[in-house]
Amino acid sequence: MHDLIIIGGGLAGLALAANAARTGADVVLLDARDRLGGRVLAHQTAAGRYDLGPAWIWPGMQPRLRALVAEAGLTTYPQHEAGGLMFEDASGTIQLFARGFGQEPPSLRLIGGISALIDFLSAGLTPDQIRLSTHVERLSLAADHVRVRTESSEFTARYVALAMPPRLAAALTYDPALPPALHAALQSVPTWMAGQAKALAIYRSSFWRDAGLSGSAMSQIGPLGEIHDASLPGADEAALFGFFAWSPAQRTARQETLADAVCAQLGRLFGPSAAQPEALVIRDWATDPWTATSLDQAPLREHPSYRPIDWPRPWGDRVLLAGSEATADFGGYLEGALAATASIIEKISINREFSLF
Ligand SMILES: Cc1cc2nc3c(=O)[nH]c(=O)nc-3n(C[C@H](O)[C@H](O)[C@H](O)COP(=O)(O)OP(=O)(O)OC[C@H]3O[C@@H](n4cnc5c(N)ncnc54)[C@H](O)[C@@H]3O)c2cc1C
Structure with a gap:
C-alpha cells in the first residue's frame, strides 16, 4: 500500500509528488496521458x-x-x-x-x-514513481485506504490527491457514490x-x-x-x-x-x-x-472565481482535490496549481496519522 497516490501529472500533481518524494514518502503519480505536464505543453x-x-x-x-x-x-x-x-x-x-x-x-x-518547470519537478521523481498512460476510472473507499482502479490495474494508498480539474474528478466513478451535492459542485467549476x-x-x-x-x-x-x-x-x-x-x-x-x-x-x-x-x-x-x-x-x-470545494466525510478523510481550480489563490493559473498543492500539504501534515511533510 502506498502512502499517497496522486492522480494527474500537471504542475499541481508534480509539485505535490516532488514534495512528497523529498520526505521519503511512498508516493506514486498516475496520469492518463503518455506525457507529463497536463495543460503545460511545448512545441x-x-x-x-x-x-x-x-x-x-x-x-x-x-x-x-x-x-x-x-x-x-x-x-x-x-x-x-x-x-x-x-x-x-x-x-x-x-x-x-x-x-x-x-x-x-x-x-x-x-x-x-513553462515545460522547464515540469522537467525540474519530474527530475525529483524516480521512474517507478510515475505511471503514464494510466487512466484512472474508479475510486473505492475503505476504512483505512482508497483503492484506485484503471482498466487493467489497481493501486491502494492511504491518501489520494486528485490533481486535476474538478470536472474531470466528477467524471470518475466513486464507490460509495459521492453525495449528489458534491458531484454537482465539482461539475459546476469551469476549467480555466x-x-x-x-x-x-x-x-x-x-x-x-x-x-x-x-x-x-x-x-x-x-x-x-x-x-x-x-x-x-x-x-x-x-x-x-x-x-x-x-x-x-x-x-x-x-x-x-x-x-x-x-x-x-x-x-x-x-x-x-x-x-x-x-x-x-x-x-x-x-x-x-x-x-x-x-x-x-x-x-x-x-476568469471564474475559484474556491476550495469541501469534501464531506468519509471521502474527505482520504481524498483531496489538488488541481489549480481548487483554490481561491490564483485559481486556474499556474500559481493556483502550486497554491492548491500547498493547501494539501497543510491538510496532510495536520493529520497526525500521516505526517508526511
Ligand atoms: C491555452 C492555455 C493557456 C494558458 N495560459 C496560462 C498562462 O499564461 N499563465 C497561467 O498561469 N496559466 C495559464 N493557463 C492555465 C494553466 O495551464 C493551468 O492553471 C495549470 O497548468 C493547471 O495545472 P494542474 O496540474 O492543476 O492541471 P492539469 O495541467 O490540467 O493537469 C491535470 C492532469 O490530470 C490528468 N488526468 C485527468 N483525468 C485523469 C484520470 N482519470 N486519470 C489519470 N489522469 C488524469 C490529465 O492528463 C492532466 O495531466 C493556460 C491554460 C491553457 C490551456
Whole structure:
C-alpha cells in the first residue's frame, strides 16, 4: 500500500509528488496521458520550445511560482510588446495603434518554456514513481485506504490527491457514490482555458518588428482574437501566437480550413509574409478529453472565481482535490496549481496519522 497516490501529472500533481518524494514518502503519480505536464505543453524546434499551453507568469505577485523558478535556476524574460498594435474590427477594417497591450504587471516568459518547470519537478521523481498512460476510472473507499482502479490495474494508498480539474474528478466513478451535492459542485467549476486553442506561426525572422509592430493584435472577427509575439530570445527564427476568438463549435465546423483562415488573418494584420509561416501549429484544448469536458465547450467570458470545494466525510478523510481550480489563490493559473498543492500539504501534515511533510 502506498502512502499517497496522486492522480494527474500537471504542475499541481508534480509539485505535490516532488514534495512528497523529498520526505521519503511512498508516493506514486498516475496520469492518463503518455506525457507529463497536463495543460503545460511545448512545441519543440531546433531553436527551442514554444508554449502551446500556459506561457505567462507574474512572479512579482505569485510567490510560489517565484520560489519554484528560483529553485529550478530558470530565467524569465518579458513578453515582447514594443511597437504598434493592430486592431481588426467587426467590419474587417484594420487600424494601427501606436502602443501595444501594455500588460500591467508585465507578463514574463521562461527561457526553456513553462515545460522547464515540469522537467525540474519530474527530475525529483524516480521512474517507478510515475505511471503514464494510466487512466484512472474508479475510486473505492475503505476504512483505512482508497483503492484506485484503471482498466487493467489497481493501486491502494492511504491518501489520494486528485490533481486535476474538478470536472474531470466528477467524471470518475466513486464507490460509495459521492453525495449528489458534491458531484454537482465539482461539475459546476469551469476549467480555466479548457475551451481555448492556440495557434503558433513560426517564421524565418521577426519582420513585423522591423516594421515597427509589436506582433500584438486584437480582432473582432477572428479566427484569432488576441495575438502576441512568441519569439524566443536569441533564436534565429521568430514566431507569433494567438488565442482563438472562434468558439470550439466554430473551430470544429471549420476544421478543414482553420489553418488557412489563421494564415489569411495573419496576412491581413501583418502583411503577406505573415500569411506564409514556415510552420503553423494549432493546439485545440477543447478537443482534449484530459482537459476539457462537454461542459467546457461554452466560451468563458471572464476568469471564474475559484474556491476550495469541501469534501464531506468519509471521502474527505482520504481524498483531496489538488488541481489549480481548487483554490481561491490564483485559481486556474499556474500559481493556483502550486497554491492548491500547498493547501494539501497543510491538510496532510495536520493529520497526525500521516505526517508526511
Ligand atoms: C491555452 C492555455 C493557456 C494558458 N495560459 C496560462 C498562462 O499564461 N499563465 C497561467 O498561469 N496559466 C495559464 N493557463 C492555465 C494553466 O495551464 C493551468 O492553471 C495549470 O497548468 C493547471 O495545472 P494542474 O496540474 O492543476 O492541471 P492539469 O495541467 O490540467 O493537469 C491535470 C492532469 O490530470 C490528468 N488526468 C485527468 N483525468 C485523469 C484520470 N482519470 N486519470 C489519470 N489522469 C488524469 C490529465 O492528463 C492532466 O495531466 C493556460 C491554460 C491553457 C490551456
